[in-house]
Amino acid sequence: MNLKKTIGSWITDRFDVEKIREPINYQLKKPLPPHTGWFHTLGSLSLFLFISQVLTGILLLIYYRPTIREAFESVQFIMTKPYLGWLYRQVHAWGGQLMIIIVFLHMLRTFITGSFKKPREITWISGVILFLTTLGFGFTGYLLPWNQLAYWATTVGTEIPAAIPWVGDWLKTFLRGGPNVGGETLSRFFVIHVIILPWAVFFLIAMHLFLVRFQGIATLDPVGEEKDIGKKGIPFFPHHLLKEGVVFFILLGVLVTLAIVFPFELGEKADPMQTPHAIKPEWYFLPMYQVLKFAEKMWGLLIISLAPLFLFLWPFLDKSRPRNPLKRPLSMTFFVLVLLSLLIFGLMGYFSEKNVKIFNTDYHIDIYGMPHKILPNATTEPTHEK
Ligand code: HEM
Numbered sequence: 434m435n436l437k438k439t440i441g442s443w444i445t446d447r448f449d450v451e452k453i454r455e456p457i458n459y460q461l462k463k464p465l466p467p468h469t470g471w472f473h474t475l476g477s478l479s480l481f482l483f484i485s486q487v488l489t490g491i492l493l494l495i496y497y498r499p500t501i502r503e504a505f506e507s508v509q510f511i512m513t514k515p516y517l518g519w520l521y522r523q524v525h526a527w528g529g530q531l532m533i534i535i536v537f538l539h540m541l542r543t544f545i546t547g548s549f550k551k552p553r554e555i556t557w558i559s560g561v562i563l564f565l566t567t568l569g570f571g572f573t574g575y576l577l578p579w580n581q582l583a584y585w586a587t588t589v590g591t592e593i594p595a596a597i598p599w600v601g602d603w604l605k606t607f608l609r610g611g612p613n614v615g616g617e618t619l620s621r622f623f624v625i626h627v628i629i630l631p632w633a634v635f636f637l638i639a640m641h642l643f644l645v646r647f648q649g650i651a652t653l654d655p656v657g658e659e660k661d662i663g664k665k666g667i668p669f670f671p672h673h674l675l676k677e678g679v680v681f682f683i684l685l686g687v688l689v690t691l692a693i694v695f696p697f698e699l700g701e702k703a704d705p706m707q708t709p710h711a712i713k714p715e716w717y718f719l720p721m722y723q724v725l726k727f728a729e730k731m732w733g734l735l736i737i738s739l740a741p742l743f744l745f746l747w748p749f750l751d752k753s754r755p756r757n758p759l760k761r762p763l764s765m766t767f768f769v770l771v772l773l774s775l776l777i778f779g780l781m782g783y784f785s786e787k788n789v790k791i792f793n794t795d796y797h798i799d800i801y802g803m804p805h806k807i808l809p810n811a812t813t814e815p816t817h818e819k
Pocket of ligand 1: 472473474475476477479480483536537539540543546548549553556557558559560561563564638641642645649650651
C-alpha cells in the first residue's frame, strides 16, 4: 500500500484538513510587492539567528553553572571537554554579535523603505522592542562567563542607572541584587538571559510576524495611494522563499567560519580586587558609553534615553506620505547624520585610552577620544587591549 496515501487518509479521517489548506495556500502564494528583494530577507535572517541562539543556548545550558565559583570553569570545561563544545560556544558568541548587526540592518531597511508608516506603526514599535531586547541579550549574556572583562564592564554598566534622581540607587541595587556585582548579579542576569528575554522575544516575534503577514509587505507607494500589486507581484513561494534559503546558507557559512577562524578568548577569571586599565563595554554600546563621558551623569542619561524614545515615536513624528527614500530628503539626511554620529562616537570610544600610530607618528588617545602626540621619551600608561 502507498505509505503517503495511508498517512494522508489517517490524518484526513481525524482532521478537516481542507479547512486549513486554503489559508496556507493563500499565504504561500500571496504576491509580494515588485521591489521585494535581497534586503527583504533580513527579517528572516534575524529569525534564523534567534533560533540558532536558542538551540546553541540549550546545548550550553547542559554544562554551564551560574555561580561565581563555577561559571568561569564551566565555560572552560565546555570549550575543552564535551563533543563539539568549543564549536557551539563560539557559534553562540558570534551568533549574538551577528544578531545585533542583522536586526539593526533590518531596522534600517524598514526605515529606508518607509515601511514604518501607516498602517504598520505597531509592527515598527514591536520591532523597536525586539531591537532593545536583542541588546539586552548582549548585556546580560556578556557577564555569564564570569571573566575580568565581563565583570568590570557590568560593574560600569550597572552604575549608569544610579544617576537617575530618586530611583537611581534602588535601580542599581535591583539590577545587581546587592551593592556590588557578585553572585546575586550573576543569577539575576542568568534568569533574564535564559528565561525572561527568550520568552519575551518569542511572543514579540510571533506578534511581529502575524502583523507582517496580515498587513503584507509595504509597497513603495505613498501612504493612502497604495496600488493593487496584481500581476507584477513576486510570489512568496517559491521565489522569495528561495532567496531566503540562499542567504540562510550564506549566513550559516559565515557564522561557522567566524567561530572557527576568530574564536572568542575566555580571558582571566573575574577578580573584584584587580581593576583593569581601560574598562570598555561591547562595541554596540560604545557610542552610548562615549556620550556618557562628555555629559554630566544626569544629562548624559537623558541624552541616551532620547534615542530609544525617538525610535518608538518615529512613525508618529514623521507622518509625511511618501515612502520612496528619494522623495524623503529630510528624513534621509537625518538618518545619515544619526548613522554618522553613531560611527564617530563608536570610533572615539573604541580608540579612547589607547596609543595609536597615524602616518608614522605616535598618538595617545585620551578618555574623550582626543589624540595627543606622544613626545619622544615621554612615558604613557600601558594600554591593555581586549
Ligand atoms: C528579532 C528581531 C526581528 C525579527 C525576527 C523580524 C522579522 C521580520 C520579518 C520576517 C519581516 C518580513 C520580511 C522583511 O521585511 O524582512 C519583518 C518585517 C518588518 N519588520 Fe521586523 N523583525 C525583527 C526586528 C525588527 C525591528 C528592530 C524593526 C524596526 C524597529 C522591525 C520592523 C519591521 C517592519 C516595519 C516590517 C514591515 C516591513 C514591510 O512591510 O516592508 N523589525 N520583520
